[in-house]
Each structure stands twice: as C-alpha cells, then as structure tokens.
Amino acid sequence: MSSIKIECVVTERYRIGESPVWDDREGVLVYVDITGQKVCRWNPSTNKIQSASLDEPVGSVALRKSGGYVVATGTTFSALNWKDLSVTPLARVDEDKPNNRFNDGKVDPEGRFFAGTMSQEIRPAVVERNQGSLFTLYADHSVVKHFDMVDISNGLDWSLDHKTMYYIDSLSYTVDALDYDVKTGKTSNRRHVYKLQQDEGIPDGMCIDAEGKLWVACYNGGRVIRIDPQAGKVIQTVKLPVDKITCCAFGGKDYCEMYVTSAYYGMDEEWRARQPQSGGIYKITGLGVKGIPPNAFAG
Numbered sequence: 001m002s003s004i005k006i007e008c009v010v011t012e013r014y015r016i017g018e019s020p021v022w023d024d025r026e027g028v029l030v031y032v033d034i035t036g037q038k039v040c041r042w043n044p045s046t047n048k049i050q051s052a053s054l055d056e057p058v059g060s061v062a063l064r065k066s067g068g069y070v071v072a073t074g075t076t077f078s079a080l081n082w083k084d085l086s087v088t089p090l091a092r093v094d095e096d097k098p099n100n101r102f103n104d105g106k107v108d109p110e111g112r113f114f115a116g117t118m119s120q121e122i123r124p125a126v127v128e129r130n131q132g133s134l135f136t137l138y139a140d141h142s143v144v145k146h147f148d149m150v151d152i153s154n155g156l157d158w159s160l161d162h163k164t165m166y167y168i169d170s171l172s173y174t175v176d177a178l179d180y181d182v183k184t185g186k187t188s189n190r191r192h193v194y195k196l197q198q199d200e201g202i203p204d205g206m207c208i209d210a211e212g213k214l215w216v217a218c219y220n221g222g223r224v225i226r227i228d229p230q231a232g233k234v235i236q237t238v239k240l241p242v243d244k245i246t247c248c249a250f251g252g253k254d255y256c257e258m259y260v261t262s263a264y265y266g267m268d269e270e271w272r273a274r275q276p277q278s279g280g281i282y283k284i285t286g287l288g289v290k291g292i293p294p295n296a297f298a299g
C-alpha cells in the first residue's frame with residue numbers, strides 16, 4: 001500500500017473553487033471560482049497564479065483543441081482566449097430562465113462540451129428546485145438539451161469504454177449512470193449507481209480513474225470517495241481538512257496526482273476559523289491509481 005499525502009497547494013481562498021482540469025500543454029492546473037467570477041491557472045513549478053476576471057459567474061472551464069479554453073458562464077457557452085483574456089460567446093441556453101446559471105461541465109471523448117444549469121443559490125445547496133437542465137455544445141456550436149428537472153447539475157464523466165456517462169444532480173444525493181452513444185452524443189436510460197450516506201454529505205464534482213472507478217467530491221462531507229460503479233459501493237474514502245469539498249481531477253506527471261477544490265461560501269466566521277484552508281486547492285499523492293487525460297473541445 002502506498003501512503004497517501006494531502007497538501008494544500010493553492011493558498012488563495014476561493015468562494016467556490018471548482019472545475020479543476022489539468023492542462024498538459026502548459027503544465028498548469030486550470031480551475032474556476034464560480035461566484036468569484038474568475039478562471040485561474042496555477043503553475044506548480046513556479047507556484048504562480050494567473051487569473052481572468054469575467055462579467056458573470058463561471059460554472060466550469062475545459063480545454064479547447066484549437067487553443068485556450070471553453071467556459072460555461074452565466075447561461076452562455078463561450079471561448080476564452082488566454083493570450084488576451086478575451087471571451088467570445090458561442091451559444092446561449094435557458095433564455096427563458098433569467099435566474100439560472102451554468103454549473104459543472106466536462107468534455108466527452110469525442111470533443112463535445114457538456115455543462116448543466118441550476119437556479120442561482122439562495123444559500124449553499126438551496127435553490128429553486130427543478131430549474132436546471134443538462135446541455136451539450138457540439139463542435140459546430142449547436143446545442144442539445146438532454147433532460148430538464150435538474151436541481152443542481154454537477155459532476156460528470158464517461159466510462160473508459162465510452163458506453164456510459166456518469167452524472168450527479170446534487171440534491172438527489174445519488175451518482176447516476178446513463179447509456180451513452182459516443183457516435184451521436186445522445187444519452188438514455190438514466191438510473192442510480194450509488195446513494196450517498198448521510199455523513200458523506202452532498203455529491204458534487206466527479207472524475208473517473210484509469211481503473212474505471214469514480215471519485216466523487218463530497219460537499220459538506222469533507223472527503224472524496226471512490227465508487228465502484230459496477231458494484232454500486234464505496235471502496236475508498238479519503239478525508240480532507242475542510243468540509244466544503246467541491247470537485248476533483250487527476251493531473252501532474254502521468255496524471256498520478258489528484259487535485260481537489262473547495263469552497264468557503266456560506267461558512268460563518270467560527271467555521272472558517274476552524275477550517276482556515278477552506279476555498280484552497282489540495283493535492284493528493286500516493287493514491288496508487290492514475291487518472292486519464294482530460295478531453296478538449298473540438299469546436
């Protein structure tokens with residue numbers, strides 16, 4: 001057994017740190033602060049952070065094949081050019097829902113960018129229910145809605161054979177699976193894979209590892225859990241020093257390290273004094289399993 005080491009590597013504090021993605025082209029970790037309205041890049045070799053301030057909340061960021069990134073901000077899918085920090089809108093969703101915003105997103109194995117929406121939080125994990133949907137931005141910038149009636153659209157990833165998409169609507173407290181047609185990008189047959197126990201908190205972001213197991217960030221649960229989606233069971237729990245764990249992704253050399261984001265939004269003074277690293281980003285090493293490289297948006 002390897003020994004697990006947990007280190008707070010990014011000591012800036014973010015209101016809602018989210019959507020970590022390893023950018024191997026630059027050797028940086030890219031991530032967002034959702035309500036802080038920022039996209040940031042942390043370089044582990046220089047320990048420098050660069051950030052781009054946006055005009056609206058940014059739920060997620062992903063790599064773009066032609067360079068730079070795609071972002072899901074407000075209710076718009078946009079391209080982010082890191083050279084001049086310009087943002088170019090590509091497509092809009094939920095135009096009938098002015099109180100909605102994008103949340104978590106990820107690129108599928110064919111280069112389509114998936115991201116879901118939710119109504120703006122009244123308090124952490126408190127929203128007007130059923131307002132969200134899951135969308136895909138195709139390479140030609142057309143958009144497809146997969147389903148609606150979502151509370152807080154959150155983590156997603158694909159099985160190693162690309163036949164299954166895993167998905168989290170946080171307030172269902174479940175990790176779901178859907179049949180996935182990687183040729184068309186269509187989803188069907190949604191079902192539960194795992195329901196979180198009370199002490200595990202609320203399921204938030206998620207990523208798959210090189211063995212096909214799922215890692216789920218547990219918001220208010222202070223941990224990431226590893227789930228065997230075939231058995232529907234938790235097979236490992238890694239506790240972190242802060243409660244509001246939001247998302248996880250593998251990165252670093254050969255994707256051997258796990259990066260975990262957190263939030264401080266909604267914590268009172270006493271809670272923040274007890275967990276002063278809330279809103280920081282953690283690196284976990286020694287897990288003994290690797291991740292897989294993130295996909296890049298094809299459009």
Ligand SMILES: O=C(O)[C@H](O)[C@@H](O)[C@H](O)[C@H](O)CO
Binds near residue numbers: 124154
């Ligand atoms: O990061 C997100 O996905 C949401 O925007 C957050 O506000 C919380 O994590 C969520 O409320 C817990 O499910």
Ligand SMILES: [Zn+2]
Binds near residue numbers: 247
């Ligand atoms: Zn999230």
